[in-house]
Amino acid sequence: MIKKKLFIGSSSEELKLAEQVKKILENDFEITIWNDNVWDTAIFKINQNFLADLLKASLQFDFGILLGTIDDKVMFRGEEMLQPRDNVLFELGLFTGRLGTSKCAFLIDKEIKLPSDFIGLTLARFDKKDPTTLISAVNQISDLFKNSSDDEINFFPSATLASVYYENLIIPICRYIIENDGYTKDGKHYKKCRINIIIPDRINQDVNLQFEKLKATFTTENVSFKYSGRPRQISIDTQIKNETLEFIEFPTIITGINHAISNLLPNDFNRQSPDYNTILDRELRRFITTLKLLLIKGGFDEMVNVKRESEL
Known part of the structure; x- marks a missing residue:
């Protein structure tokens, strides 16, 4: 049986966490972790077509998981909030748009407060201090993906x-x-x-x-x-x-x-x-x-x- 392809996106600071997620899922999926260094070193450089690579990646995978971890502090409507890196949110939007909400999940730190725009997405929360919560959250996503229909009609x-x-x-x-x-x-x-x-x-x-x-x-x-x-x-x-x-x-x-x-x-x-x-x-x-x-x-x-x- 051919394993479905799964993409994991994260900030460069959380590549180790992405590897943990991969280990939980690798028996059931063929997994690729996006190396976030391309964003940190090449985002404004000429001749580095990182966006084309992302577009290509979004066409290659059956599922996507984006890791939302506490990377930045921002002001939102007068309140200080902890939020994931901008590139992770961009990738989340890209993969959700390509794959649909049933085939893309946002695995997020429980400390992150999300705007109402994220209602409708598959959200799975975990506590970095408690490894069992990560396993539980990832398994929830795994069950969702494995039960999702191959026969959905989409706009590919x-x-x-x-x-x-x-x-x-x-x-x-x-x-x-x-x-x-x-x-x-x-x-x-x-x-x-x-x-x-x-x-x-x-x-x-x-x-x-x-x-x-x-x-x-x-x-x-x-x-x-x-x-x-x-x-x-x-x-x-x-x-x-x-x-x-x-x-x-x-x-x-x-x-x-x-x-x-x-x-x-x-x-x-x-x-x-x-x-x-x-x-x-x-x-x-x-x-x-x-x-x-x-x-x-x-x-x-x-x-x-x-x-x-x-x-x-």
């Missing part, structure tokens, strides 16, 4: 593209088959019909060429039909297997994943770095997960198979 590029693909193509094909009690091809009516959506194991730079090569491994015939509400006919490849008409669909829409990530991380796109490829793989898995969830919700999951290239 992959999930958005999967939703559009499902609404504009898969639903019309399924409804056409149901309304016509099958499909008539070459004068023969097939009551048994299935849709096989074939997805590559990884996304290359030229996704369309990639699909053409994949399509060449099939022996298919193209059919087209008009469906109410669509401005153009639906065109799709088919093959006959065991008296079943199989619609073979290659979702070229996933090229949008590459396009979206390349705009977020342009330098990595130019060199197809390992981090970039990791993010692409994650987004491809999210596309599949979202699509399968939508099929279940729509009641079309028995009609549609979603297969990776390696499963053929």
Whole structure:
């Protein structure tokens, strides 16, 4: 079973505390601790793109924990307050925005008083003087993450593209088959019909060429039909297997994943770095997960198979 990736952010002064949190969680998650030194030494330096690194990190992880420790004293509405380092709060906002409130937690010192803006976030308090409170708080977060659904529909590029693909193509094909009690091809009516959506194991730079090569491994015939509400006919490849008409669909829409990530991380796109490829793989898995969830919700999951290239 693949471990989910978890990010831990903290101030540089609390890296030892971050290591303690990592030890509690490392049996269940693949954990990376952000080395806060980059903020202390490079925040105002030219050619140090720390923000790009953070944006990249927020796309790579399934969960995030930010450690809120007493690092600074500030005046808030006339009162002196203890608060975490500004960069930790920035990372908290970034990861919460990327991952959602159910997949990001704020592990904070009990001495910290938080403004009302933090209502709605997952907060777990601990007392630095009592190690058992840290273990308890971290275990609460662990349980939350482990119980969180993989099947949430979010606004990552992959999930958005999967939703559009499902609404504009898969639903019309399924409804056409149901309304016509099958499909008539070459004068023969097939009551048994299935849709096989074939997805590559990884996304290359030229996704369309990639699909053409994949399509060449099939022996298919193209059919087209008009469906109410669509401005153009639906065109799709088919093959006959065991008296079943199989619609073979290659979702070229996933090229949008590459396009979206390349705009977020342009330098990595130019060199197809390992981090970039990791993010692409994650987004491809999210596309599949979202699509399968939508099929279940729509009641079309028995009609549609979603297969990776390696499963053929």
